[in-house]
Amino acid sequence: MCDSCGCGDPHKVSLDVQERILSVNDRAARHNREHFAAAGVLAVNLMGSPGAGKTAVLEATARQLAGRRRLGAIAGDLETDRDAQRLRAAGVPAAAITTGSACHLDAEMVHAALDRVAWRELDYLFVENVGNLVCPAVYDLGQAVNVVALSLTEGEDKPLKYPVMFRKADLVLLTKLDLLPHLDVQVEAVRDALARVMPDLALTPVSARSGAGVAEWIAWLEARRAGLVRGVAAHGHVHAHPHA
């Protein structure tokens, strides 16, 4: 019986649901997360604008960790597998997800792409999201950490304009640091803007070109990975499951 407007119509029912609209994606993300954690793979959701330097950061990461850690990647783009090609050229096994018109990756897409990367063998799985400062932040992929690449050239006000993504970031990489002498942007102004949208502010300026800051970024990653590996050791076992 209708009790919402008080009309008492016996053919109207009001059903209380109180469920996340993205609950199906959340479930898929949880599934991914359990697998990554059990296998001791640190999954990194790397987000940022088109051209922020996400792929360049991963190339620099691969150069630094070559021979020490096993990296893999899933790269999302509307069209082409160019990013995946660049990553493979940098020695990182990479699968491309071509979304067509979708502006973000979701947990199902990532799960499907896992068949194309030997992810169980990895220390790090980087999911390079579609270049976009809005939509990717809405979809949980099952990552352990969210990293946002923000390039100096985008200007210091971007965190204030796109608070949703920066709120969810565990770390913001301020990329293209080598361009600092040519720009009017101040790193401290970026930090101040971030502090107003990201409660536990973490900002690392980097330059993929000069290598500045890359060691700090790697140290941050390694600390996260150490935490994950300790968690796996405490859990005591790894689940078998028929993925790649």
Added chain:
Amino acid sequence: MHEYSLVAALTRKAEEEARAHHATAVTCLRVKLGALAGVEPELLASAFTLCREGLLAGAALEIRNVAAAWACPRCEAAFPTGAVLRCAACGLPARLVSGDELLLEQIEMEVP
């Protein structure tokens, strides 16, 4: 423009519930939307109007907007809009109290 994929998730969920309850039509969906959910209410509404069909063809979408609210996890002091999100007194990062909701709250339907 992820609002279309959100509407697809929303209508699928509502349709499942409607079918489970043998509804003949869904008249209204009530959605709670936080300011930091990353969704534009107007875009969600227009995507819904374009995509509703079947049991939901005549359904209305009511969106309840929720403002972002931050508080210190220790002293519970609230943060004014635009403030640095770290408590000056306690030194702790602010906790989001509300504003990231993306919820289907209620479905209103007609049953035989």
